[in-house]
Amino acid sequence: MRLRVFIILFLIYGCKTISIQTNPNELTGLWKLVTVEKKDTSGRWQEDSWMKNGTGYIMYDGRGHMAVQMAPEGYKNFSWLSERDNTNPGLVKSKLDSLSMEELKLLISKFSSHQAYFANYKISGDSVIIHNRISNSNPSAWNATVQRTFAVKRDTLILQLPDGFRRLIWIKQK
Template identity: 35%
Template structure:
């Protein structure tokens, strides 16, 4: 009888471990991604074309439902402009340059069934976009992640990311 009880206890323990291991299993999109290309769909031809003569950036999803995005124009860092942070006395050229950097942090949720990731923004480089929730369709193929904004205003964009 003791042996049966031990077998039942061990079985319950092993079953419980398997359940917990499944819960700990992270989303496949977790990790650091580097932007390969950002494209806009031509509404007349349906063809995808590189957006704004090239973009660069990084996308990060972690195991704690946090994400971060940083996009800049291609070659953003290749400038002779130098200016201090947190000051209101920089040149117009520097201000214009800063507008080519787009950053936000968010909590995220993945709907694997519909291939949608939802970003609940907690901060943004544009004050008007703080605390907004945005949804992104995604396709994952090995080390390539394609993200498409689902909001009408940005639905013509496609961002292709490579695992970093």
């Protein structure tokens, strides 16, 4: 019985993730989104459809600034306006007027699922990171402050929302 307890405790503590507090430089750099997961009703992690096959990057500069962009699958296929044309309100209006209702719905669905923001960040304790957003692609989230729990293990960063039901898994880029 004691051996069994020892083995269980060893496994729990032996598999513990490394926190940023032990080395703040572990967070610095560019990370690529691997997957977004949410807990199902049984408490198991499952891939979340929100960003399935999407693209995302997050960067921490090591001096308290960060940036993130996450785009859903198919987002980059909306090449209907060039970078130059999308700054011309007349061309944007003309293009929008030419789209069907179904095309508009798809466009709004993809654009509203896109997430990008810049923030100042700070680490609180040994496993909480606070993002003080200074801009956001979602107007209702502009200047919001959000907290995430995090863990770094080797080249993997896991950010988890406070409710504990969604986590984002990132791989460090070389």
